[in-house]
Amino acid sequence: MSDLAWIDAALTAARPQALGALLRYFRDLDSAEEAFQDACLRALRTWPDKGPPRDPAAWLIMVGRNAGIDQTRRRARQTPLPDEELISDLDDAEAAAAERMDGADYRDDVLRLLFICCHPDLPATQQIAVALRIVSGLSVKQIARAFLVGESAMEQRITRAKARIAGAGVPFEPPGPVERAERLAAVATMIYLVFNEGYSSIDNAAPDRAPLSDEAIRLARLLLRLFPAEPELMGLAALMLLQHARTPARFDAAGAVVLLKDQDRRLWNPRMIAEGLALVDKAMRHRRPGPYQVQAAIAALHARAARPQDTDWAQIDRLYATLERLRPSPVVTLNRAVAVSKVAGAAAALALVEPLEDRLGGYFYFFGLKGALLDQLGRVEEARACFDRAIALAHTPAEAAHIRMHLDRLAPPPPEISDCPLPGR
């Protein structure tokens, strides 16, 4: 790897730790980002000659903190009334910092940095955008491209979100166990949002979003290294790895969706699957099931099946039943219906699906599945109506094309029906 590429990768890897620590010292996101930026510039100047430091994050924190203090002092000299109190605070922080370079305290720094992006007042897309900017360090341009909006619009959105975060006050006191668990849960949700933002739209419409899934996995691995005994974090990382492993097989050359059962399993990424399965294995030992672990266990059963007909649908049905208890949602029941259709047939699945229509009447997958079940039961006209509604609700051309394929596969309407004059005509 060239020097610059290596430095770039090392800076990206060290960013959450370094920025998280600088945020703790300066207690202000803008100052921390500025200090981190200074430290990165210095790294680019000195690392190529002197070689990279043994611990890039520690180096960046030290250099960033000194740069930040210089900045504050310069500003203090320029203003008529120097803020002595602020400077002495920083000196205290410096002394404390020297003792803290062993990394044990990083975990709450990184968690805090991620947690402030999960502000409940921010809509999900803004949480994602601001996390990608602050924690991952993606450029505004990259983020704008991922969200298919203009750069200045995204700049404004991120600036507003950051102002909101600053206004809310960043929690600096070390979290207690309950609070830490709450922060971890909020952060896990946000990381999964980032993942899905990339995963749900990897198609011809938005190729620039694909890296978001990789980034989410990177953040989950980072958290897992800091909190190695959290089974839900293992589950989250495993779930994303097992889903992402299938990405090369999810779309055909024309960009159309390829369903799980039709995917060429040789295209699945074997290393991501190996890592995902290892993490599921690790999580299970804790016997503390949670939603991410159960979803990962379901993904693991798909990953373990060499052929679609080898899938253990009975176990998947049981796992979805567990998930329904842990996190009741009509979408979970809808997914369970797929497993039920394999184990107990389309009629049993349809009985599970039909009561969901009130709540999922605007959901593409609901009509896609209901149509497929009706089709299996030979109720072709009702299936056709469902597929028509699914097309109307499709978000991407790939989704619509997939349903159209189902429609084309339906038996043609019998002539006596199609020849009938429609009522009222």
Added chain:
Amino acid sequence: MLYAILCYDHEDVVWSWSKEKEAAVTADLGAVQTRLAEAGRLGPVARLLPTTAATTVRKSREQLVIDGPFAETKEQLLGFYVVDCTDLEQAIETAKELARANEGEGSYEIRPLALYKPAPGPFQ
């Protein structure tokens, strides 16, 4: 004399390589491995999954099982086994068996393999 060559790098960087980068490195390393194999000098080759997939069994303290990699700095890497296990549970049992046979202060770190190439043939 047989030598083990242990590979160290920043796993975060290496596991974020693009597919192209990954393929290029694999090809370059493969060329070296082929030369070694042709000279009858190559033993088994293994690549470990990231440390996040690791579990550690302490030899002392009632064979405590800890999530994550071996983290102490006062002990050194002394050797390794490659064992086929049905799951992590069996791997842990195997490590405990080794621990009972060789009681002491150390640990066994269990790391699933991402890749395993058996020795292409006997050493020459």
